[in-house]
Amino acid sequence: MRIPILILSTLALAACAVKPVETVYHEKEDVTRFTTQSFKADEQNKGLKLVAVKECPGKVICSDEEIKLTITHADRFSFLKGKDLELQTEQGKINLNERDYSNSYSLRAKAKDGTNGVLTEHFLIWVTESDFRKAAHAQNSTLFVGDYSFKLSTEGRVPWQILLDRERILEIMEEEHRREYGQYPH
Numbered sequence: 001m002r003i004p005i006l007i008l009s010t011l012a013l014a015a016c017a018v019k020p021v022e023t024v025y026h027e028k029e030d031v032t033r034f035t036t037q038s039f040k041a042d043e044q045n046k047g048l049k050l051v052a053v054k055e056c057p058g059k060v061i062c063s064d065e066e067i068k069l070t071i072t073h074a075d076r077f078s079f080l081k082g083k084d085l086e087l088q089t090e091q092g093k094i095n096l097n098e099r100d101y102s103n104s105y106s107l108r109a110k111a112k113d114g115t116n117g118v119l120t121e122h123f124l125i126w127v128t129e130s131d132f133r134k135a136a137h138a139q140n141s142t143l144f145v146g147d148y149s150f151k152l153s154t155e156g157r158v159p160w161q162i163l164l165d166r167e168r169i170l171e172i173m174e175e176e177h178r179r180e181y182g183q184y185p186h
Contacts, residue, residue, distance in 0.1 A: 019172050020159035023181070025059055032056045032181075036163055039156030041143060048073055048143070048150055052132070052160055059180050061166045067132040069096070071143075074120040076111045078103070081121060083146035089138035096143075099125040129164065136160035 022035045038051045049072040056062035073079045081103070085096035102122045109118035127135075135141050141152040162168045170182050 021162050021169060021172060023169070023173060023177060030058055032059055032061075034061075034163055034169065036159035039153070039159075041150035041152055041156070043150045044148060046073065046075075046079055046145075046148060046150075048145070050143075050152070050156070052163055054129075054163055061169055061181050063166070064129055066126045066128060067163070069125045069127050069132070071123040071125065072120065074109075074118050076113070076115065076117060076119065078119055078121060080123055080145065084144075085123065085125065086144045087135050087152075088142045088144060089134050090140060091134045091138060094127070094131045094135060096123075096125045096127065099123045132160065133164055136164055 018037065020037050022037075023032060024035070025032045032055070034054045034056070036052045038049045041048045041050065051070045051072075053068040053070070054062075054065055055068070056065060071080070071085070081101060085099070087094040087096055100123070102124070103119055105117065105119050107117050109120075110116060111118050135152075136157050138157075139154075141157065143150040143152055162172065170178055173181060
């Protein structure tokens with residue numbers, strides 16, 4: 001009887017340890033970064049990983065700031081380079097072409113097929129908070145990368161919704177952070 005209770009309590013603690021939005025204050029820059037958990041979108045043997053970051057000056061939860069959306073692809077060959085990006089929701093299309101492209105190659109990393117060598121590509125995209133809000137709260141959201149389309153799951157976008165909601169961010173913060181960040185509304 002004790003073993004199932006121990007297993008359940010361990011799972012409950014593990015679930016609490018992973019926060020949907022991580023809050024980190026960088027003292028040298030006097031900036032707080034709110035970073036969402038990454039989530040994957042897979043279609044047609046292509047996998048993308050998406051992470052959103054919101055930066056606020058000082059120790060506040062700000063609004064009306066641009067969101068940095070990072071889209072990452074890792075495989076043997078280039079996939080993202082030179083392709084147009086667009087996010088489509090029932091509220092309209094969001095152009096994701098205001099971006100930076102970077103890549104790196106690792107001979108030590110193993111590709112999906114087991115061979116050595118992985119090219120990791122990153123798109124860093126700046127999205128207005130109002131456009132990001134449309135993508136986060138949409139019933140259906142599809143990311144178009146050139147001719148490929150990736151359905152973005154509703155569960156994967158829950159951290160995006162939390163990132164945009166001051167009260168929900170405060171709920172998941174530790175007690176001391178709640179006092180610091182909840183004190184001044186901005």
